[in-house]
Amino acid sequence: MAAATTSPQASTATSPGAPPRLSLQRETIAADTTAIRSLDWDRSRFDIEFGLRNGTTYNSFLVRGERTALIDTSHLKFESTWLPLLREQIDPKAIDCLIVSHTEPDHSGLIGHLIDLNPEIEIVASKVAIQFLEDQVHRPFRSRAVKSGEQLDLGTNPDSGVQHRFEFLSAPNLHWPDTIFSFDHGTGILYTCDAFGLHYCSDDLFDVDPGAIAPDFRFYYECLMGPNARSVLQAMKRMDALPAIHTIAVGHGPLLRHHLGLWLDDYRSWSSERSTGETYAAVCYVSQYGFCDRLSQAIAHGIDKAGAQVQLVDLRATDAQELTALVGEASAVVVPTWPAQADADLQASIGTLLAALKPKQWVACYDAFGGNDQPIDTVAGQLRALGQKSAFEPLRIRQVPNTGDYQRCEEAGTDLGQLLTKAKTIAAIKALDGDLDKALGRLSGGLYVVTAHQGEGADARSGAMVASWVSQASFDPPGITVAVAKDRAIEALMQVGDRFVINILREDNHQELLRHFLRRFPPGADRFAGVSTLEGMAAGGPVLGDALAFLGCRVAQRLEGPDHWIIYAVVEQGNVSDTQAHTAVHHRKVGNHY
Numbered sequence: 001m002a003a004a005t006t007s008p009q010a011s012t013a014t015s016p017g018a019p020p021r022l023s024l025q026r027e028t029i030a031a032d033t034t035a036i037r038s039l040d041w042d043r044s045r046f047d048i049e050f051g052l053r054n055g056t057t058y059n060s061f062l063v064r065g066e067r068t069a070l071i072d073t074s075h076l077k078f079e080s081t082w083l084p085l086l087r088e089q090i091d092p093k094a095i096d097c098l099i100v101s102h103t104e105p106d107h108s109g110l111i112g113h114l115i116d117l118n119p120e121i122e123i124v125a126s127k128v129a130i131q132f133l134e135d136q137v138h139r140p141f142r143s144r145a146v147k148s149g150e151q152l153d154l155g156t157n158p159d160s161g162v163q164h165r166f167e168f169l170s171a172p173n174l175h176w177p178d179t180i181f182s183f184d185h186g187t188g189i190l191y192t193c194d195a196f197g198l199h200y201c202s203d204d205l206f207d208v209d210p211g212a213i214a215p216d217f218r219f220y221y222e223c224l225m226g227p228n229a230r231s232v233l234q235a236m237k238r239m240d241a242l243p244a245i246h247t248i249a250v251g252h253g254p255l256l257r258h259h260l261g262l263w264l265d266d267y268r269s270w271s272s273e274r275s276t277g278e279t280y281a282a283v284c285y286v287s288q289y290g291f292c293d294r295l296s297q298a299i300a301h302g303i304d305k306a307g308a309q310v311q312l313v314d315l316r317a318t319d320a321q322e323l324t325a326l327v328g329e330a331s332a333v334v335v336p337t338w339p340a341q342a343d344a345d346l347q348a349s350i351g352t353l354l355a356a357l358k359p360k361q362w363v364a365c366y367d368a369f370g371g372n373d374q375p376i377d378t379v380a381g382q383l384r385a386l387g388q389k390s391a392f393e394p395l396r397i398r399q400v401p402n403t404g405d406y407q408r409c410e411e412a413g414t415d416l417g418q419l420l421t422k423a424k425t426i427a428a429i430k431a432l433d434g435d436l437d438k439a440l441g442r443l444s445g446g447l448y449v450v451t452a453h454q455g456e457g458a459d460a461r462s463g464a465m466v467a468s469w470v471s472q473a474s475f476d477p478p479g480i481t482v483a484v485a486k487d488r489a490i491e492a493l494m495q496v497g498d499r500f501v502i503n504i505l506r507e508d509n510h511q512e513l514l515r516h517f518l519r520r521f522p523p524g525a526d527r528f529a530g531v532s533t534l535e536g537m538a539a540g541g542p543v544l545g546d547a548l549a550f551l552g553c554r555v556a557q558r559l560e561g562p563d564h565w566i567i568y569a570v571v572e573q574g575n576v577s578d579t580q581a582h583t584a585v586h587h588r589k590v591g592n593h594y
């Protein structure tokens with residue numbers, strides 16, 4: 001199917017103070033197969049940067065052959081309802097095995113409870129997942145580690161006559177390092193947990209309305225799977241070797257059945273687009289250590305925003321051969337501080353990583369804030385031992401990371417991404433036909449500074465950018481569009497529902513402001529230092545003291561263009577400081593610059 005072109009729209013809302021709505025759904029989806037979906041209608045955030053518009057679901061599945069398997073559990077918040085519903089289906093003692101697709105707490109939150117109810121249950125998962133679970137559940141349990149190609153035969157259900165034979169596919173990084181997919185040869189259902197999922201809560205069990213869910217499907221891909229595009233293609237290659245897949249039973253959102261080919265085509269084409277070039281950045285992290293995974297995702301997201309390719313690499317779970325290839329072939333390598341007392345396996349991985357570095361690579365590092373890390377300057381020194389260039393200053397994190405730290409990581413990632421895409425960007429600018437370029441340059445606009453501010457105290461984040469691609473776009477309600485380059489730092493603050501301010505600059509007093517806001521700011525810098533602002537004038541961001549007028553706006557829609565987001569916003573408030581003055585106008589000569 002064609003790529004969805006808009007980001008998700010706001011649809012559900014709870015009145016302030018009301019408890020979040022949680023409910024459960026149980027349905028038969030194939031022979032001897034029951035889906036138990038935990039519906040989390042009001043969840044509004046997931047991971048860094050991931051604003052949810054339509055809640056989410058956590059899906060688990062019960063499959064009965066001669067023996068019975070449960071696939072994943074639920075979020076701990078469903079403890080009081082999910083376990084009783086499971087009990088209505090089956091005595092937990094009669095569940096022979098629990099297949100754990102990966103160990104992220106929204107799917108594994110009730111595993112400990114299940115082990116208490118049935119200490120004999122066998123946990124079937126990847127080797128890494130079993131190691132993670134030992135640290136998570138703090139109880140002894142029986143386990144079986146499985147790899148790609150291994151099988152689990154539940155035998156034939158005596159009523160249906162269907163044999164449920166599972167085949168496992170390893171799918172590292174989708175989106176956790178320990179992920180496995182499970183394919184039931186009896187029903188043709190592939191269980192993929194996070195991969196192919198979407199955060200979308202509705203009563204629809206299946207993908208009956210593709211138009212409604214496509215924007216969320218795309219958004220989810222971009223946030224979680226895009227930075228792992230190479231791993232997506234590897235996993236899809238393994239899927240190609242399976243017999244016909246009838247349904248993809250995802251861990252979040254509706255199950256994919258009616259339009260399966262379209263969703264698979266989307267994943268394949270989006271991932272191929274992101275994996276075609278030779279250059280990519282390897283962003284390393286140590287799973288389950290400090291804040292490494294979230295920080296690495298913020299850096300990866302920033303790199304991705306700049307249109308550069310990125311590969312997340314778990315130093316704990318990637319074997320030496322793969323690590324050497326991933327690091328050696330990368331154009332840039334980003335590394336966290338690692339534990340001063342790393343275990344032997346991790347030490348060996350770090351040795352492999354350092355040995356695989358090449359002199360011409362960009363390198364950078366960030367604090368994992370794990371408690372007892374190697375000093376970041378030591379790590380930075382080791383990374384540059386062969387004369388490598390530093391892509392950004394070491395990201396020092398001195399406390400439990402807050403919103404500002406994640407913003408700094410994302411902006412540093414974008415700076416790195418821009419280094420990798422520089423040549424491509426220059427080539428694209430030069431490629432414009434001369435006459436067309438001049439003609440396009442006759443389009444003119446005003447001069448504005450877009451500002452945005454969100455959160456308070458440690459969670460505060462803000463941004464600003466000079467803009468001239470601003471235009472009124474509706475009378476009723478009053479609305480405007482602004483084209484925001486995909487790699488702009490402020491783009492993260494202009495999601496649907498977010499507020500921002502357009503400061504309209506004066507013809508007779510704009511040079512100073514332009515000079516200030518067009519400087520290159522280091523990641524996370526306060527862009528308003530030294531600028532006069534009027535606090536409390538507008539809801540979404542600072543109003544500049546020297547602006548001629550301001551417009552307080554709320555983002556209603558985002559249309560995805562090739563290199564810019566076209567952001568349509570409703571104007572909620574506005575004021576003019578001097579009715580006699582004129583707006584600064586920007587005349588250009590060519591269309592390949594602003």
Ligand SMILES: Cc1cc2nc3c(=O)[nH]c(=O)nc-3n(C[C@H](O)[C@H](O)[C@H](O)COP(=O)(O)O)c2cc1C
Pocket residue numbers: 464465466467468469470483484485487488489490517518521586594
């Ligand atoms: C005259 C002028 C107009 C601009 N208009 C836009 C615009 O409409 N949209 C945009 O994304 N960037 C625009 N830019 C570029 C950004 O203002 C500038 O590069 C940005 O603030 C720096 O990027 P960063 O905030 O991501 O670090 C313009 C730049 C100039 C000089």
